[in-house]
Amino acid sequence: MVPRSWRKIKYRYDLRGSYCENCGNYHYPPRNFCPTCRRRGKVIETLFPEEGRVVSYTVVREKEPYIVALIELDNGARVLSQVCCDPSEMKIGMRVRKAFRRYGEDNEDGIIHYGTKFVPVN
Amino acid sequence: MRRVAVVGVGQSKFGELWDKGFRDIVLEAGREALEDADLEGKEIEAIFVGNMSGGRYLGQEHIAALIADYAGLAEFGIPATRVEAADASGGLAVRQAYMAVASGMHDIVIAAGAEKVTDVGDPMEILSASVDIEWERFVGGNLPALYAIIARLHMETFGTTEEDLALISVKNHRNGALNPKAQFQRVIRVEDVLNSPYVAEPLKLLDCASVSDGAAAVILASEDVAREITDTPVFIEACTQASDYLALQSRKDILTMNSVVKAARESYKIAGVEPKDIQVAEIHDSFTIAEVLAYEDLGFAEKGEGAELIREGVTEIGGKIPVNPSGGLKACGHAVGATGVRQIVELTLQLRGEAGKRQVEAEKGLALNIGGTGATAVVSVLGR
16 A cells, blocks of 8 residues: 555646546646646646635544535636535535545554544534 | 346345344245246356445355355355445446356356345445545435435436435335335335435435345256246346446536446447336435436436426326336335345246236337446346
8 A cells, every 4th residue: 555655646736637637627646647638638747726625525434434525626627626524514505625634644653644624614 | 149048046134133044034035946946956158246345244254155055056056156346246246147158168057146235234334335436435325315415416416306206216115115025015105205304415214225134046048948948938038237436526517427327328328229128127216316217318308307207197007117116225115135136036926927016018128237336336137
């Protein structure tokens, strides 16, 4: 898991996606190939807006429940992420903002996985 | 393209088969299919196997050669091929076998699906490897969570309720109670579903199919050969496969499975039928919401109106389009790579009139097998 996590750090710590200069579409996660233009596409990596709205969500009832939401960022790209708040605060359509949070660790001596989560915008 | 018929079907019991190994259940299904077709075994020219994750469920790869070997076919050296598309692997195996016969390459082939999930590891976690591991699973989006996200939006957008979803589970359990090969042969009530604990809100334990052990096999033959073997051939009139974006976040609309729409449209066109002509269907209800979406994406109902079919009893045995008379994934158990083949076994029995207590009146049947959250869909139309 370590090499895979290591090479993804750039994308996990920032909201970084791709933009196709040919068709103007944004994609998350970043792609090497634009699904609209394919070979004609001109894909560059770019930072994405840090705010968006909740399209839908679920509360996963594991030992420590957590919220997973599909979020539409302000550039139209969609991101699956966790939302940090009380489940009772969650509503479809609510505004959320990117935050840097801990996702977990491999084991006691393993690496800690950090990444992007979202918090409600008040 | 030649017409292709199902000439033999077999299935192991589905469930937690602690006293049986992978080889035992595959051979049980294969032997039953051979007996059903009244073949000796050496007539088989090729094997296609649907298996999602022998490597993680068993630590065993090279599954197709293993099966050919233990089926007593190693002496003949026939080609044995494993195909994988998560829990649509079985549907793929049927389609590969169908293409092998339709093309004229082979006359008699066997398509098997098998999974032994209870030996090692966490079955649902391994099934969740069907989603995007780096961009969905990493943030906690396992399979139940992703279907729950779809369910919540369907409820918000179209007014589908948790009770509607519960009705799907209740129907499939009622049917499963009539199927001696089903894992759960007992009737449940709507309150049982509603009172079961949440797995991922709004989906509860009894909205989710259990990941189970099981195997199924079908023997396919060209029309000429089929008519020599059997008086009751059931024809595969179409078998189509389509793909979609792997992750939900890449799809413009998560309330429609484009792969299902595309595969269904193509199947209807090839078979020369419309949704209203389908009289029985086996649908991939890995989660209850998936059956509601399928009603819509297969054209049985308009988008957003899927729940009305279950409320009005249209998809019950005795209704206009009975769906999952076998009990579906929910009551049969979801033996991952075996499920897509089991669906063809069920349709064949139904169309022959050999489905026992769960028999419906039908001449045309449809099967829908889905991989993960819909990045793969396989649709088959069968006719007598």
